[in-house]
Amino acid sequence: MNKEIIGALKQILGEDAVLWRPEDLLLYEYDGSVELARPDGVVFPRSTRDVVEIVRAANRYGVPLVGRGAGTGLSGGALAPQGGIVLVFSRMNRILEVDYENQRAVVQPGVVNWELTRAVEHAGLYFAPDPSSQKACTIGGNVAENAGGPHTLAYGVTSHHVTGLELVLPDGDVIRVGGKTFEPTGYDLTRLLVGSEGTLAIVTEITVRLLPQPEAVKTLLAVYDAVDDATETVVEITARGITPAACEMLDGWTLRVVEDYIHAGFPTDSVAVLLIEVEGLREAVEAQAEEISEVCRLHRARELRVARDARERDLLWKGRKNAFGAIGRVSPSYYVQDGVIPRTKLSVTLQRITEIGQKFGFQIGNIFHAGDGNLHPIILFDQRNQAEFERAAAAASAIMRLCVEMGGALTGEHGIGMEKNEMMPLLFSEADLDLMKRVHSAFNPAGRLNPGKLFPSGKGCGEIRARPLPVAASSQA
Amino acid sequence: MNAPTTALTRLEGIVGPGHLVTQSAELAGYEVDGLRPAAAVVPGSPDEVAGVVCFSASEKLAVIPVGGRSKLCIGAPPQRYDVAIDLTRLNRVLAYDPGDLTLGVEAGIRFRDLDGVLAAKRQFLPLAPAFADDATIGGILAANSSTPLRHAYGPARDYVLGMEFVTGEGTRAKSGGHVVKNVTGYDLHKLMIGALGTLGVVTRVNFRTFPLPRTQTTFVAAYARRENALGLCRTIAKSPLQPRLVEVLDPQAVRILSESEGGAEQPRLPAGQWLVVVTAAGEERVVERHAADLARMAQATHAAGFAALTDNENKSLLGRIREFPKHVLGFSPAATIFRISVLPTQMPALLERAQQVTDRNQIAAAALVRASGLVFLALAPPALDDSTLARLAQTATELIHASSSSDIGGRPIIEWCPTELKRQVNVWGPARDDLALMQRVKKAFDPQGVLAPGRFLGGI
Numbered sequence: 048m049n050k051e052i053i054g055a056l057k058q059i060l061g062e063d064a065v066l067w068r069p070e071d072l073l074l075y076e077y078d079g080s081v082e083l084a085r086p087d088g089v090v091f092p093r094s095t096r097d098v099v100e101i102v103r104a105a106n107r108y109g110v111p112l113v114g115r116g117a118g119t120g121l122s123g124g125a126l127a128p129q130g131g132i133v134l135v136f137s138r139m140n141r142i143l144e145v146d147y148e149n150q151r152a153v154v155q156p157g158v159v160n161w162e163l164t165r166a167v168e169h170a171g172l173y174f175a176p177d178p179s180s181q182k183a184c185t186i187g188g189n190v191a192e193n194a195g196g197p198h199t200l201a202y203g204v205t206s207h208h209v210t211g212l213e214l215v216l217p218d219g220d221v222i223r224v225g226g227k228t229f230e231p232t233g234y235d236l237t238r239l240l241v242g243s244e245g246t247l248a249i250v251t252e253i254t255v256r257l258l259p260q261p262e263a264v265k266t267l268l269a270v271y272d273a274v275d276d277a278t279e280t281v282v283e284i285t286a287r288g289i290t291p292a293a294c295e296m297l298d299g300w301t302l303r304v305v306e307d308y309i310h311a312g313f314p315t316d317s318v319a320v321l322l323i324e325v326e327g328l329r330e331a332v333e334a335q336a337e338e339i340s341e342v343c344r345l346h347r348a349r350e351l352r353v354a355r356d357a358r359e360r361d362l363l364w365k366g367r368k369n370a371f372g373a374i375g376r377v378s379p380s381y382y383v384q385d386g387v388i389p390r391t392k393l394s395v396t397l398q399r400i401t402e403i404g405q406k407f408g409f410q411i412g413n414i415f416h417a418g419d420g421n422l423h424p425i426i427l428f429d430q431r432n433q434a435e436f437e438r439a440a441a442a443a444s445a446i447m448r449l450c451v452e453m454g455g456a457l458t459g460e461h462g463i464g465m466e467k468n469e470m471m472p473l474l475f476s477e478a479d480l481d482l483m484k485r486v487h488s489a490f491n492p493a494g495r496l497n498p499g500k501l502f503p504s505g506k507g508c509g510e511i512r513a514r515p516l517p518v519a520a521s522s523q524a
Numbered sequence: 525m526n527a528p529t530t531a532l533t534r535l536e537g538i539v540g541p542g543h544l545v546t547q548s549a550e551l552a553g554y555e556v557d558g559l560r561p562a563a564a565v566v567p568g569s570p571d572e573v574a575g576v577v578c579f580s581a582s583e584k585l586a587v588i589p590v591g592g593r594s595k596l597c598i599g600a601p602p603q604r605y606d607v608a609i610d611l612t613r614l615n616r617v618l619a620y621d622p623g624d625l626t627l628g629v630e631a632g633i634r635f636r637d638l639d640g641v642l643a644a645k646r647q648f649l650p651l652a653p654a655f656a657d658d659a660t661i662g663g664i665l666a667a668n669s670s671t672p673l674r675h676a677y678g679p680a681r682d683y684v685l686g687m688e689f690v691t692g693e694g695t696r697a698k699s700g701g702h703v704v705k706n707v708t709g710y711d712l713h714k715l716m717i718g719a720l721g722t723l724g725v726v727t728r729v730n731f732r733t734f735p736l737p738r739t740q741t742t743f744v745a746a747y748a749r750r751e752n753a754l755g756l757c758r759t760i761a762k763s764p765l766q767p768r769l770v771e772v773l774d775p776q777a778v779r780i781l782s783e784s785e786g787g788a789e790q791p792r793l794p795a796g797q798w799l800v801v802v803t804a805a806g807e808e809r810v811v812e813r814h815a816a817d818l819a820r821m822a823q824a825t826h827a828a829g830f831a832a833l834t835d836n837e838n839k840s841l842l843g844r845i846r847e848f849p850k851h852v853l854g855f856s857p858a859a860t861i862f863r864i865s866v867l868p869t870q871m872p873a874l875l876e877r878a879q880q881v882t883d884r885n886q887i888a889a890a891a892l893v894r895a896s897g898l899v900f901l902a903l904a905p906p907a908l909d910d911s912t913l914a915r916l917a918q919t920a921t922e923l924i925h926a927s928s929s930s931d932i933g934g935r936p937i938i939e940w941c942p943t944e945l946k947r948q949v950n951v952w953g954p955a956r957d958d959l960a961l962m963q964r965v966k967k968a969f970d971p972q973g974v975l976a977p978g979r980f981l982g983g984i
Contacts, residue, residue, distance in 0.1 A: 232953060235714055459706060480709075482691060
């Protein structure tokens, strides 16, 4: 990288807001994914004005720009595979406004997800998207990836909670889309931008909806001796039209690893557990909990526990939300997958994933959002062994093909990024991708914002390079 | 267009004999703001739709996709209009998995027919459009028809999972998928909602469906004063209650709905009062809890009356609220309906200012409020003559100005109005700084301006 641009950035932002020494950049060459890519420089803007100046400098020198929140993303969204400048939003972390009456907040992108809830909970409000990383991840990152979480089952992903954005476009223009009111005038650009993975614009301000805290919450743990009994429970809960706030499943292997570390109280001799939460009006919670209990028993749950208080509830959720940390203790590396399938196909899909694990010689754990069919198979491997890494990538690819074959999607909440961009043709035709590319060009004509993400490179790369499934394959399910 | 016979023959070649309309009398039914197309085609497959658009692009013809034709007067007058693409033959359910609560339909299916299919499985879509007997799914989404059920289920964009459509170049494309949670690629289908057919001709829509509630009861609280009626809405919003809908009718709206067709058979709504309509749904004990809490809240906000409706009354009232635009259009030949997105705290000021404007211009007006953030303001003068039109234009201009002023911060559009008014007032309200981006998005989908040119905001 040109030393001049580093000099220019220092002039704009000051010495303490620019990193450029190789040893300083190391920290920014990875995120929560299995990818690695080192930027040429890292900057810490303090304001929209700073972002505009950074964008203009990058334009003068023709270098890529990549936004980064906490770096917890799982698809490589915050990495710089083509080099360039990474904008870290940790200094743009102010809650600018809370409108309690209208249940809105205006925040900078670097505000940590959990911090927003903490700031408004005294008024009985909270911010609904709750990715497992919510104590670290930023709302800017949530917006870029359209993040989900266990409770999206009832409340929807990030896009359901964003009403407006302030953007810096690649030419340095600052534009507002949407606003505090519910309905935008004209095309719903806010909804397009949320989940666009930083490829269309740099978001510098976010207006979100806050929800009133539920009056009552009940958390149930259902314990099973067979995986199919657990999945059939989920299928029937869905089919009966009950929408719990969350419905999570852990398979036997995963719950044992978690229990060893967290001691959440998962019975280690079981084959699967469901963690089901219902919340809302007291009477509704009671009615739903009763019916869910009935469905669990109908499908041979051997034990049904209800958390007696907030402490027990928190412990169960700690087991769920810290599962990845637990897995990190037993394997040098792990690769978290994120695929979606129709909920009626849970049993057969889990069976096929086990077969894929056997075929490629990996332990694959399953801990996922069963209620909306959002799978998170976790492949355990050793990244230091190149051959094993390639085999893990091949197993991941096989799992994704399976999700598509089942009529599902490549990602439910983690994003495409540089992880699955080569797989996009599994779902989308050339015409579909060409249109997305045109929309991309409408915002980001020079392709300088987060390049190398979301779209297939067209270069191919061995096993990972995907080819569309023949149409007949989807009927085999 | 001065339809050259060869062009018409080519179009007929694409959709097949019997599916091309060229008779003037029939074409009258496809008029948009007084503009009559030279032909209407009724394609039988997405490929035929693509063929028609492709041909139109090559011949520089302008097309407008239509469904039940109940909402063609929404939007600015088209700049050009040569061919109507009538989607009502694309009316099949393509995939319905009640166990997964997902559904894929062709865009031309009528809402009523689809509602029947879903009801057989005790499910539904939270769309509740005006002109429900005619409206098609494609048209409802193109117009982003408002629904009272938004209160509990969110806007359509939250439960539309994916779409297939034909771009302005006649290319078939899709986005999204068929599962309830999906962030794969750009959500182009969300842009189609409310785009009035200016980005693509939608041929298929995938939805998340919802279970019908086991029981539901509607409550009506009557008020002498606007502040108190809106006060009940605020109290509900801050409570743990989770009603399906919360709507407010002003006395004039009550009168229009009471005098509407079928209204007379029903027990009279209390005249001269503001009504707050709240529906609770779910298990019986949930509805009972709503009944008890709402009664207490109504009393605390000085309601003059509070009652639960019978099932029949409930059905009738909700039906009439859903058909509010239809009833206003039946009530006044110059009906002009504003749709104003506004924060709940600004509603009292907005309604106050609106009343000042309509009183000053001596225009009869009615208001229907969706408590979560939408105000429908209907101007309903008894005649459409030149002097009325002049006063309407003046009123509309003042209302747009007042509702979008910085202290109220609303987003006004005029959803329904006489074509004559559109020549004097921009129905899309004031332009904002994202217009240039929207124009670029339009170019990406429709570089030649084939799709409904001029109907959208900013001349898009």
